[in-house]
Amino acid sequence: MKTLKSLSLTILMSVLSLSAQNAIALTGSANVSSACATLEFMAKLVAINSLLPANYDDITELREIEAQLAELNTMVCQPVILSASTRGNSRYDNGTRVSDDLYYNSWYFSNRQLFMAEPGEDTTIYYPNGRIMAFHWMHGDQAIFWPNGNLATNYFREYDEEWYYPDGNIITYEAGYSGARWFYPFTRLDGGIGQEVIASNWGVEDESFTFLNFDSNGTLTTSRERIRRKLIFDDFDLLDVPGILLLVTRLYQNSDSAKQFAPADINITGAPF
Numbered sequence: 001m002k003t004l005k006s007l008s009l010t011i012l013m014s015v016l017s018l019s020a021q022n023a024i025a026l027t028g029s030a031n032v033s034s035a036c037a038t039l040e041f042m043a044k045l046v047a048i049n050s051l052l053p054a055n056y057d058d059i060t061e062l063r064e065i066e067a068q069l070a071e072l073n074t075m076v077c078q079p080v081i082l083s084a085s086t087r088g089n090s091r092y093d094n095g096t097r098v099s100d101d102l103y104y105n106s107w108y109f110s111n112r113q114l115f116m117a118e119p120g121e122d123t124t125i126y127y128p129n130g131r132i133m134a135f136h137w138m139h140g141d142q143a144i145f146w147p148n149g150n151l152a153t154n155y156f157r158e159y160d161e162e163w164y165y166p167d168g169n170i171i172t173y174e175a176g177y178s179g180a181r182w183f184y185p186f187t188r189l190d191g192g193i194g195q196e197v198i199a200s201n202w203g204v205e206d207e208s209f210t211f212l213n214f215d216s217n218g219t220l221t222t223s224r225e226r227i228r229r230k231l232i233f234d235d236f237d238l239l240d241v242p243g244i245l246l247l248v249t250r251l252y253q254n255s256d257s258a259k260q261f262a263p264a265d266i267n268i269t270g271a272p273f
Contacts, residue, residue: 028087028103031120035107036077038116038125042133043069044242049146049166051212051249052185057148057166061129065147068109068128076102153241163241169195176239178203184212184222196222198248203233212249 046069050062075090075098076082082102090098092110099107107115109128116137117123125133127147134156136142144152146166153163159176165185174180182198199209207227230247238244 029082031103031118032076032082035102035116035119036073038137039069039073039077041240041242042125042127043073044240044246045133045144045152046127046147048242048245049148052165052167062147065128068111068113071110072098072107072115076107157239159235159239171241171245172202175241176235178233178235178238180238182209184210199227203227203231203238205232209248 043066046062046065049057050059050066071092075092076086079086087102088100090102092098094110096108096110096112099105102119104118106117107119109115111128113128113130114126115128116125122136124135125137127133129147131147131149132145133147134142134144142156143154144156146152148166150166150168151164152166153161153175155161157176159174161175162173163171163175165171167185169185170183172180172182179201180203181200182202184196184198196210198211199207201207202209205227208224209227209231210222211225212222233244
């Protein structure tokens with residue numbers, strides 16, 4: 001009888017231990033997913049900043065940032081399963097460690113710049129160039145900045161909030177509503193920067209919109225198309241402003257460096273949680 005009780009106690013303790021380990025693993029996995037969603041969102045911001053730069057943007061710096069993001073993405077966000085070794089011992093080619101513990105500790109870029117102090121938590125998020133993307137990455141109640149330091153929006157995931165391009169021009173006055181007006185910054189004939197309307201009713205089926213295109217010489221032009229199929233969004237999707245801008249331009253270009261970060265072009269679920 002004592003042997004049976006002892007065996008039952010051993011099995012119970014084993015089950016409890018396994019459950020605790022599974023809970024820890026699930027929490028850690030969620031933290032990694034949140035960090036990778038954050039990385040994807042950052043990559044979209046960098047891609048837009050590279051596509052539509054202000055005159056004072058350093059294109060070389062932006063390309064270097066893209067390379068840093070791609071390297072981190074390949075190291076920890078692309079593998080299907082993180083082993084015990086990769087979780088704490090993943091290193092870049094230059095020997096820099098990504099993190100002591102991807103589940104709970106700081107993440108770094110290959111240039112040793114801090115990405116985030118703790119995945120899945122309210123923390124400051126940094127670009128590889130050291131500038132801040134968000135001071136408090138939590139629930140959407142914070143400002144977001146472009147990699148050149150300019151304001152992107154005062155409140156991430158607010159429906160009635162304005163979004164701005166890296167040069168300060170307006171993207172939209174209502175980031176989260178289908179039917180709002182969206183804009184491109186575009187060079188005027190006098191050399192200044194004007195506003196080209198993407199659509200007066202963005203996201204509404206059969207509305208015409210203006211998209212960016214490039215000729216054989218690389219000159220930026222615009223064309224007209226109707227909103228249909230993949231371009232019809234619900235209000236929540238419209239909150240991913242950089243993702244939508246990339247999707248609009250991507251439909252009419254062969255490739256771009258942000259593709260690997262967007263298995264679903266408007267997928268920011270999990271960012272920041």
